[in-house]
Amino acid sequence: MAQRAAQTRRETLIAGMASFAAAAIAPSLALADAAAVEAEIKKLYGDKKVEAGKIKLDVPQIAENGLVVPINIEVESPMTAADHVKSVHVFADGNPLPGIVSYTFTPESGRAAASARMRLAQTQNIICVAEMADGKIFTAKSEVKVTIGGCGG
Amino acid sequence: MSNKPTPRVRVPANAKKDEIVEIKTLISHEMESGQRRAADGKTIPRKIINTFTAAFNGKVFFEATWHPAVSANPYQSMFFRASESGEFAFSWKDDDGSVYESKAKLTVA
Numbered sequence: 001m002a003q004r005a006a007q008t009r010r011e012t013l014i015a016g017m018a019s020f021a022a023a024a025i026a027p028s029l030a031l032a033d034a035a036a037v038e039a040e041i042k043k044l045y046g047d048k049k050v051e052a053g054k055i056k057l058d059v060p061q062i063a064e065n066g067l068v069v070p071i072n073i074e075v076e077s078p079m080t081a082a083d084h085v086k087s088v089h090v091f092a093d094g095n096p097l098p099g100i101v102s103y104t105f106t107p108e109s110g111r112a113a114a115s116a117r118m119r120l121a122q123t124q125n126i127i128c129v130a131e132m133a134d135g136k137i138f139t140a141k142s143e144v145k146v147t148i149g150g151c152g153g
Numbered sequence: 154m155s156n157k158p159t160p161r162v163r164v165p166a167n168a169k170k171d172e173i174v175e176i177k178t179l180i181s182h183e184m185e186s187g188q189r190r191a192a193d194g195k196t197i198p199r200k201i202i203n204t205f206t207a208a209f210n211g212k213v214f215f216e217a218t219w220h221p222a223v224s225a226n227p228y229q230s231m232f233f234r235a236s237e238s239g240e241f242a243f244s245w246k247d248d249d250g251s252v253y254e255s256k257a258k259l260t261v262a
Binding site for chain 1: 173174186188209212213214215216217218219220221222223224225227228229230231232233234236
């Protein structure tokens with residue numbers, strides 16, 4: 001009897017700990033993954049063909065501070081009325097939310113380039129998708145190793 | 154942050170026709186992601202600047218949609234092809250509905 005009771009207590013304890021851990025982790029660390037990024041891209045472009053190339057995605061290989069990670073994007077394009085970059089979307093596959101930034105360019109932009117600073121929760125891939133005026137879609141991917149995550153508090 | 158966000162913009166004052174100029178912007182804003190928790194365990198509500206637009210003589214030439222993954226005090230740079238003299242208008246839209254604005258003149262020789 002006593003042994004059985006002890007087992008039950010242990011089980012209860014373990015179960016309790018497990019649910020506590022789940023409750024503590026689930027809301028804050030429900031991170032996006034590669035599938036979430038793919039779903040976002042699908043939402044934007046459906047089943048259209050996505051090719052590699054054209055995009056120069058400049059991110060550090062190692063970011064010491066995940067709170068401020070520089071990102072510089074440049075898409076090869078003459079930026080004329082007929083041939084320009086319409087939009088660029090940037091995603092991360094290891095942040096709580098997949099989206100980082102979306103840019104809309106016009107021929108007046110002159111160059112389809114922009115830089116910003118982003119937060120990264122952990123080591124992960126940055127995925128960049130660019131849509132051209134003719135409807136072609138290009139993508140680029142780069143991994144950033146993060147020493148100190150830029151999330152939580 | 155209790156202080157009103159202050160935008161800072163760096164644009165060249167003069168440009169040649171068809172010259173591509175770089176514009177750098179910075180605004181002070183905490184960009185509260187909505188992921189952080191306060192000491193009492195409650196989630197701190199999201200409050201970020203969600204849209205940045207850059208216009209010249211009333212025509213928008215660049216727009217950025219920012220997600221919570223954009224760092225605090227967001228920096229944004231972009232380019233512009235100078236065609237005529239005029240005025241840039243930059244605006245930042247906050248989640249709470251506020252709009253912060255900054256203007257800059259450009260003379261095309």
